[in-house]
Amino acid sequence: MKKHHESSASNFLEGVWCFLRKCLFSVLSFGPIPKHIAFIMDGNRRYAKSRNVKQGTGHRAGFTALTSVLQYCYEMGVKYVTVYAFSIDNFKRQPDEVHSLMDLMKEKIDELLMKESIVNKYGVKINFWGNLSLLSEPVRLAAEKAMASTARNTGPVFSVCVAYTSTNEIVHAIEESFVEKRDRIQERYCNSYADESIWADSMDGAISVTDLEQHFYTADCPDPDIVMRTSGETRLSNFLLWQTTYSHLQNPVPLWPEFSFRHLVWAVLEYQRVYPYLEHRRSLSKKKH
């Protein structure tokens, strides 16, 4: 009986907290709400170290923070959330750590696809961006399954950058652009063995910025409005370098597992402060090009 009371009480409090959040979000939405926020979730290991627990615990705490932040973002009306979960550089870490991170990722991907998860609550579409062939097979399969089963969802979009770097993405886009162009030229010459000079003439200066951008992982996604790296670090560490021309780069001090609701609210307020300038810059550039 007592347990029932306790869970009712906590449900009630949760309901009150949810209502208060909604009130605050409706006040915030008097100003512009970012459409796309990208997070560099830095600080899990430092968090674990500061609390004298294992690194794995730090990463798990990080995942808990992630699910809360996703919830708050979607409540606020942010349509696209992108996170930097694992860089190609991170493969150079200790094999034990890489292995346990891969296991954790698979576990969490499976969890996200369960009935009661946030994915089903909001109809979230999941993307995995990166060189997925570098992942171990179980993780890669879990990621592909997640993408396939949420492909038709029309709700908010959650993109996870894993085995990703911006420079790798650019190289991939160059390869894809070339293949597409070459196939189109082949069609034009009806698969005849035309000599190289025709090829060279057709290909000369052929790859444009637009061609490249169509082959980025982020092609269907607007550029991030905010890129936030926790733990106060000032580097982008090879994350979305191409897509962040007008992104507001923020670097709040808290470690990622400590990143909470009030930090997110503050981040949006900071964004709203610089929004007029960024919009002005964007429209000036549009006029010129």
Place this chain on the structure above:
Amino acid sequence: MDLSDEIARVLIPPLQRVQSSKILSGLLQKYQNLQLDKLRYLAIVVESEEAKNTTKIKQLLSWLSSIGVKYVTLYDMEGVLKKSVETDLKSSENPSVADGNAVASVHQERMTVELLSFSDGKGAVAKAASFLCLQYLEGDSVGYNKMEPVFTETDVTNALKAVGHGGPDPDLLLVYGPARCHLGFPAWRIRYTEIVHMGSLRSMKYGAVVKAIYDFSKKHQNYENMPQFVYEHF
């Protein structure tokens, strides 16, 4: 600056201005001997409207030169700096222009100044991509090659150099403008660059520049024996 002024400034404004003035008055000894061995390449992003203030830009360059910075990349989206600074540097003593960069002689210290704009970012990568692909086709002597091309990041770096857009990766990037944004600085070069927002160019302060460089050097002294991928941690 006398003591009473210093006290007045301490009581009212934010910490940054205090530190800035302290540096200027030489109170903080540690800023005197700046270790620049970790800072090989410095970049500055300026909001294009503010970049029209050529006096401020020249002052900033002379500060950097007096601090001992050897290589500065100046960037603004619209190429205002390319127009104003390049003509200025060309007309100064010891002018020499190589590959579109101007080598400036400021305060008797030789400092290389590289000038960039938006077209040196995405557009340059597109040019490098076209170059790579052409090279790939020309290397195929049999006819058309059905195999998928595999390019590496090194290939792209070399291609960028070949099309005249090679340049060093800045260690530190200072942003002068209303917001902390890189405004399209060549993406290929800022993978691991520390990005610091300095505020508006109008209210730039020598002390703030020194502090930014000092903080960078201190941070990277700690990284000295650590390979990059270790401190690139999440």
